Amino acid sequence: MLRECRRVLKPGGMVVGFSIHTPPSLTPAQEEQATELGPSLVCGCESPQELIDQAGFSGLEVTDVTARFRRTCSAWLAAMKELEPQLRRELGDEDFEDELDQKEGMLIGIDEGLLLRSLIICERL
């Protein structure tokens, strides 16, 4: 996907965005746990630097925003619990519980050091 980004970008163009990823050097068991707790493809992006290098970008800046990510997850969870009866009625029990599990899983993954979120900026020379 990053190679396609490089192709459609003008020279001097930027890719900027947030990515949820794992820290380097997780054990296979930790990788499995990170995949269960976080986004399905999270173990494919353990190294933003490596991905960016492979795709031919430069000027990489990575800023860890995991603390803010944690606050965002907590805010979602608190609001979901406050509005639980209304959300169960409008979304249905299955969707509500699916969403709650996803947010709780994310929070556990952050707290156990398995999930990070970073702002990643790179440039096409």
Place this chain on the structure above:
Amino acid sequence: MIPDLEDIFERQARRYERPLDAWAELEKRAFGQAVGLNGYTIVAEAEELARLSEAKVAGPVLDLGTGRGWPGWLIAERAERNLVAIDVPVVGLKHARDAFSARDLSLRTQVIASDGMALPFASETFSSIVHTDVFC
């Protein structure tokens, strides 16, 4: 398309079909306002992306994996550049088109059903690409 991605897109489509009113109420309760956020990119981060997407070169911005149009609409509004928003779930793209239209951005935005693995654009089209939690 590999099966895992197909599952992910189907799951996303189901999320985008959920009632917007319930979601907006939840968002207001969590963050004090409803902008169409359904992931983890809060308003301050969207503003950061808008600022950072102002590349040194001219040209449109590509919003990769736009979902329901957040934070694409804010980036289009702030960056004052044309913006092309792509994603796979069509139900999300319909919401994105509505979000752009509601903010008078229809003339500067375009919504296209596509995944990021084979972008339907000529080489060297865009000045910048923004994404939120797509590469994970």
